[in-house]
Amino acid sequence: MSDDEYELPLGTGTILVTLPDCEVDVAVPAGGEAVDPRAAAEAALDDPHGPPIESVVDADDQVCVVVTDVTRATPDEQLVDAMLDRIPADRDQVTIILGLGLHRPMTDAEIESGLGPYADLAQNHDPDSAVEVGTVDGVPVLVNPAVVEADTVLATGMVEPHQYAGFSGGAKTVVIGAGGEPIIRHTHGPEMLARSGVRLGRIDDNPFREFLDRAGDLAGPDFCLNVTHGPAGILGAAAGEPRSVVRDLAETAREALSVTVSGEYDAVVGGVPAPKDANLYQTSRAATYVLLGANNPVRSGGRVVLPARLPEGAGDGRGERRFYERLSAGESANAVFEEMREGYEPGAQRAFVLARAMRDHEVWITNSEHPEVATDCLLYAADSVADAVDPGSRVLVVPDALTTLLV
Structure with a gap:
């Protein structure tokens, strides 16, 4: 060249x-240094934000794991494997929901590519099947029935710059990815998007992000394992309480991705x-x-x-x-x-x-x-x-x- x-x-x-x-x-941003996704996931699970995953999931729990869809290059197979390796629940107690939001369903080949040996546990989210779990500011919070029926909800996620949430990841994987139309209508409507704090790269005093986090208090996840990435590849992982996970990885991302x-x-x-x-x-x-x-x-x-x-x-x-x-x-x-x-x-x-x-x-x-x-x-x-x-x-x-x- x-x-x-x-x-x-x-x-x-x-x-x-x-x-x-x-x-x-x-x-060209500094980009950070690429890490091995599985090693980073294990390190994050060893030092989580809040209680460790082993104490979050009981042996007889029905577990729902919400993962990202094909629009995000998240190493979901490795993140799911790392979490399931540490919990006492058996495989037949686990359901995986593909967090599509209003995107198209994933194909069998895409599911296999993204989840490998866990593909048979996965199902595409259907926003029309979502069930209400409560309201935030009068807005119904509807999520996939498997999320509602689970004793414990886990999630993967990619914390990357997002036009409205500042950074994606955290509760967003569940409340938007596995959510119904009412919350998507509210959070993505003109009134919300016109608010001054709703912008790329901002999580503090961002009404969009704050709404997602409050909805997540109702719907889950109870524990998440997220990564962030840059030009070099995956830059880091964080696990545990969703708000802290997003804040942790957003700091990593900003340092690696900002250019004056x-x-x-x-x-x-x-x-x-x-x-x-x-x-x-x-x-x-x-x-x-x-x-x-x-x-x-x-x-x-x-x-x-x-x-x-x-x-x-x-x-x-x-x-x-x-x-x-x-x-x-x-x-x-x-x-x-x-x-x-x-x-x-x-x-x-x-x-x-x-x-x-x-x-x-x-x-x-x-x-x-x-x-x-x-x-x-x-x-x-x-x-x-x-x-x-x-x-x-x-x-x-x-x-x-x-x-x-x-x-």
């Missing part, structure tokens, strides 16, 4: 991007590693992380350019379909934003947030198998990154736009 070439993820591989006649800076930028750029070229580049719903997170983060480096009228294959098009889940329907029916980003300020269906919030970002900026998708999906949704499409960036532009390349905090 020469000095004027930039390597970006594309699918499970990479591409080299050349930007002739452009002034280019590259935002100054000035304004004509374009930001952002990498979207798999599995987030599978569909436009997930890929669009990279644009909003750049434009609606702590420090938006793009000038008014500038653009974000995202190479992404999009083999699933807009996406196949309920939320993904609602995202596509809202944007593809809109006359402009501003029109979609103004209409959706009055309310929208759970899952459509990604259209609302993306439309908000696109009122002042262009978003381009390149190298895609489905460029028509991007243009249907008010974005722009080009064959290559170079085709989407004007010569002479000042450009910031962010090799992993989903795990880089621009500050």
Whole structure:
């Protein structure tokens, strides 16, 4: 790779991007040092936040483990194995729920790949089957029946930058991943998302995160084992009480993922590693992380350019379909934003947030198998990154736009 070439993820591989006649800076976070996921999990279980898992689970408990879905690169098999190795319950006492939220169900092959020998214990979450366990601020908290019926609820999770929760993980795996539409409607609605503390990288005084944690007090998990990651791979693990786990790993992530930028750029070229580049719903997170983060480096009228294959098009889940329907029916980003300020269906919030970002900026998708999906949704499409960036532009390349905090 020469000095004027930039390597970006594309699918499970990479591409080299050349930007002739452009002034280019590259935002690469320190990244931290990769750790072995299983060793990190064992160390976290040895020194948990709160009581150890061995004292949380009784020998006759029915145990429900909620895990992440295919949209997050969490080493779920290793985390589940590490937890189940330490509890007195037998295998026939354990049910695993795949925390889909409103994403599409996972295939048998994906379940096998993600959970290995535990795949036969797993079932896709059905949000329509969720059962109420109480209310928070008058909002019903509904979760999967297996969660309700369990004596003990465990969870895996990935603590990574999240547009609304600040960082994902903790109680979110259960109350959103295994939750029903009412809590998703409330937490992802325009009133919540408009509140000042709801933003990328913030957990203190974040109303979204606070609501999730309070819902988790009702629904679980009783104990979680989470990891965080960066460009180098898995950076660490933490176990125990959900709030403390998120806080612990968010500190690790911030240190590893923050990059200071100054000035304004004509374009930001952002990498979207798999599995987030599978569909436009997930890929669009990279644009909003750049434009609606702590420090938006793009000038008014500038653009974000995202190479992404999009083999699933807009996406196949309920939320993904609602995202596509809202944007593809809109006359402009501003029109979609103004209409959706009055309310929208759970899952459509990604259209609302993306439309908000696109009122002042262009978003381009390149190298895609489905460029028509991007243009249907008010974005722009080009064959290559170079085709989407004007010569002479000042450009910031962010090799992993989903795990880089621009500050």
